[in-house]
Amino acid sequence: MSRDFSFGVTKLLRDPAIVKQLDMQGQISEIFVTSSWIADNEIINLEGVAESVHEGILVKANISTKWLGECVRCLSPASGDLKVSVIELFEEKAEPEGDTYPFDGDVVDLSEMIKDNLVLELPLVPLCNKDCRGLCQHCGQNLNLASCDCVDKVIDPIWESLSGIEFPEET
Ligand SMILES: [Zn+2]
Ligand SMILES: [Zn+2]
Structure with missing residues (x-):
């Protein structure tokens, strides 16, 4: 995966008073459901903050991008905006099947978390127009x-x- 959504957390871990501003853009491939997807070259934006908490690094962010798809009624191309707000915890020793994400040493990579959240927001019944x-x-x-x-x-x-x-x- 790309490193577009990675950031260092050495200072955050050392000083819990710091709130790190996040303003990131990048591309993540293979985000799709049956009838809609995010193009591999589509820009994904993330704005938010990261802070050090007792359990690890807490990230609060708004993620936005565009989806493409095929209208389920007329089979024409469909598209729309995708926006999601997230609050996610990154732990150094996250459980493999847990609710939190792992991070390794000094770097947090948000890619997997972004992908998971965008997949959940993709329309399952995309329409080219609500009146199609x-x-x-x-x-x-x-x-x-x-x-x-x-x-x-x-x-x-x-x-x-x-x-x-x-x-x-x-x-
Ligand atoms: Zn249609
Ligand atoms: Zn006819």
Whole structure:
């Protein structure tokens, strides 16, 4: 992973009164869910603070970037802003499956933490537009671009089954 989101903590660990300002930009690859992702070359921004606490290094930050995806209704490209606020603890001896992140000696690397948080925020049902009209289920026409003639021809299956029945005429 890139070193864009790493910072030294030697001074922080020595002097708990220091609050380190974080203002970082970088790229992290392979952040994706089924229908949306963050491009490998997309810039991820992180602004926040890091401070030394009893257990380790506490990081409070706002992370922002852009997601790309495929609209689940019309299959066109979709995109949007992604923002997440995090408060995460980095411990020198973090449990492998614990809630905190490990750091090694004098350097904290935020990449894994950023990746985890952004994955959780990626849209599972991305839309090109919240009013997207999708594709016609019969002819495949993208209904955002043009309409089709199918709507008039489609008969509700229930009425279709009734259409063959002859009702006795009242006399
Ligand atoms: Zn769409
Ligand atoms: Zn159609």
